[in-house]
Structures are given as C-alpha cells and as structure tokens.
C-alpha cells in the first residue's frame with residue numbers, strides 16, 4: 001500500500017536536519033523517504049553499510065540531501081562519532097528518529113542467556129538512551145525540534161516468549177515520557193510510536209514463513225499487516241508543526257490491536 005502525501009505536507013521540513021537510526025531498511029527507510037521528499041537533510045545511521053549507502057544513493061537527488069554514516073547505536077563511541085559528524089557537516093539537528101532495533105531471542109525466560117538479554121536491551125533501550133543523550137543538547141542548540149522513539153505494541157503489553165524485546169520496548173516508553181517532561185518547556189517534543197505488526201525484514205524473520213505472516217495479518221482487527229509507510233506517516237506527523245502540542249505520547253499505529 002502506498003500513501004499519498006497531501007500537497008500541504010510537501011517540503012514542510014525544508015531547512016531541517018534529521019537523523020534516522022536504522023534508516024537502511026523497513027520503517028526507518030520509509031521514514032527517511034518521507035523526510036527527504038519533504039525537504040529535510042537526512043543522515044541515515046545504521047550497521048548495514050551496503051543497504052545504507054544504497055539508500056543514500058537512491059535518495060541522493062532529494063533537495064536536502066541524504067547521507068549515510070555507519071553507527072551501531074549500542075556502541076558509545078559510534079554514537080559519539082555519529083553526532084560529531086552531524087555537528088561538523090550540518091552544524092545543527094532538528095529531528096531525531098531513534099528507530100534501530102532488534103527482535104532479540106525468541107524463547108522462555110529460563111532459557112534466555114544473560115548475554116542475549118543484554119544485547120537486546122543494549123540496542124533497543126541503551127541505543128535510544130545513548131542517541132537521546134547526544135541529540136538533546138544539539139537540538140536545543142538549534143532552537144528546538146522533535147524526537148520520535150520507536151517502541152512497539154510490545155511496549156504496552158506482555159508477550160510470552162519475547163521477554164527482552166518486551167522489556168526493552170516498555171523501557172523506551174518510560175524513557176520517552178521522562179524526557180518529554182524534562183523538556184516540555186524547551187521547544188523540544190519527545191514522543192514514541194508503537195507499531196503493530198508491520199511487514200518488514202524484522203517481522204518476516206520473526207514469523208518464519210509466509211503462512212505465519214498471513215495468520216498474523218488476519219489476527220489483527222483490520223485483518224491485515226501494516227506497511228512501513230503507515231508508520232512513517234505517523235512519525236513524520238509527530239515531527240511536524242501539526243503536532244505542536246503533542247509530547248510524551250506513545251502513539252499506537254496497529255490496525256486496532258490496542259483496542260482489543
């Protein structure tokens with residue numbers, strides 16, 4: 001499914017600098033496309049060099065430009081280098097999408113190794129913390145802006161056999177709300193988006209088969225899986241002036257799952 005942007009939304013990010021972690025694929029890639037076509041200068045941060053460079057090439061002719069910087073969001077030195085690069089190349093930051101994530105290991109708590117637990121928490125929650133720690137001062141120096149963190153439906157309810165992922169995504173909402181309150185009067189809005197089941201490489205890997213994906217789609221109240229662009233639309237809305245009175249929100253975009 002392709003969503004059409006309204007003419008009024010076009011170019012609404014002209015002059016803005018945005019970073020999208022995990023921007024080389026899935027929801028992050030769809031968000032990069034929307035921000036870039038709306039005029040932002042976009043920096044993609046990802047561990048996948050090949051895909052990241054390919055996206056930067058594909059979107060290279062957009063007005064604000066799109067570049068790729070390799071960074072593992074769970075590595076403090078990578079994150080420091082990423083934001084030093086943004087400061088050096090752009091001199092400002094207006095929008096940050098903390099989207100990089102991993103599903104972690106599927107299985108019972110008693111069988112989950114502590115290393116696997118830590119790796120999932122380090123990427124999904126530690127990565128958001130490390131990035132926000134660097135983004136907040138840079139955005140404030142730039143006169144304010146918006147941060148959107150990718151949580152999940154798994155950030156608002158439990159799921160058996162996904163303990164580290166669920167814990168990390170609950171943590172993202174807590175961190176988002178605390179940061180939003182800390183900066184509510186600073187011109188910096190901080191929100192989370194909680195996608196339902198969105199057809200990306202992560203969901204394909206998690207489900208294991210086309211049949212399983214079909215079943216997951218049919219189980220959603222709307223009877224289908226979501227597509228990355230439907231999440232990107234919510235993310236870019238939260239970054240826009242249209243959401244000027246919205247902060248600390250954990251916005252479900254899930255085809256009705258949260259209603260059940």
Ligand SMILES: NC(=O)c1ccc[n+]([C@@H]2O[C@H](COP(=O)([O-])OP(=O)(O)OC[C@H]3O[C@@H](n4cnc5c(N)ncnc54)[C@H](O)[C@@H]3O)[C@@H](O)[C@H]2O)c1
Nearest residue numbers: 022025026027046047072073100101152197198200201202
């Ligand atoms: N797809 C879904 O159904 C779904 C549902 C709820 C929440 N989410 C969340 O949305 C976000 C994006 O998910 P997606 O489905 O697009 O995933 P995806 O696997 O399609 O893409 C994730 C991207 O993040 C990158 N990445 C992974 N670890 C990284 C790291 N340590 N540092 C930097 N980059 C890293 C990957 O290389 C990839 O480009 C994740 O935080 C995920 O938990 C996804």
